[in-house]
Amino acid sequence: MSTITLTTWSLEMASPQDLVRAAVPGPEITVRRAEVPSPEFSRFLYASVGGDIHWTDRLSLTRAQWVEQLGRPGVETWVAYERGTPAGYVELDPQADGVVEIMYFGLLxxxxxxRIGGHLLTLGVEAAWSLAERWPGREATTRVWLHTCSQDGPTAMDNYLRRGFKLFKTETEQKESTPTPGPWPGA
Incomplete structure (x- = not known):
């Protein structure tokens, strides 16, 4: 099997004032928080968004593992809809010391x-900065961060930079080349 060079970039935002808002794409696009954790819905979003861009780390999780991940205090899933149809999502993962990671972000x-991604990322970042307002006892957010890689969508990095994220780490590794599972794993 052949190998590829995989580059992973870590980006951060240190203040809510650093956010550069994207334009709203139109009234047919809405973004809502999925307030009831649903492993089935989250797995659908994960596989549908990441199937063609090598998202595989969560595909083997059991339902119980999904429940555990989604049920942690402060974990939030925000979903973009176009006229009622899921278009993409952002998953927020709170960490220690007021840090919030954008664990997953993308569009089907x-x-x-x-132009849905910029809007969804804007609202996801705003949700990360305001996480403590929805979770009593959670300390105020002091930093929002994420990582992307050379296998993610071709416009991902540009979107993050346009929203005001700053690069703080770059890692490169050789990795075995694998086919993407596609949005219909196992079908």
Whole structure:
């Protein structure tokens, strides 16, 4: 099997004032928080968004593992909809000392390239900064961070930089080349 060079970039935002808001794509796009954790819905979003861009780390999780991940205090899933149809999502993962990681962010393939991603990322970052307002006892957010890699969508990095994220770490490794599972794993 062949190998590829995988580059992973870590980016951060140190203040809510650093956020550069994207334009709202239109009234047919809404973004809502999924307030009831649903492993089935989250797995659908994960597989549908990440199937063609090598998201595989969560595909083997059991339902119980999904429940555990989603049920941690402060974990939030925000979903973009176009006229009622899920278009993409952002998952927030609170960490220690007021740090919030954007664990997953992306759009289903049919919704990419339509200016939905910038809007969804804007609202996801705002939700990360305001996380403590929805979770009593959670300390105020002091930093929002994420990582992306050379296998993610071709516009991901540009979107993060346009929203005001700053690069703080770059890692490169050789990795075995594997096919993407596609949005229909096992089908």
């Amino acid at each position: 393939p049919d919704f990419r390239g339509r």
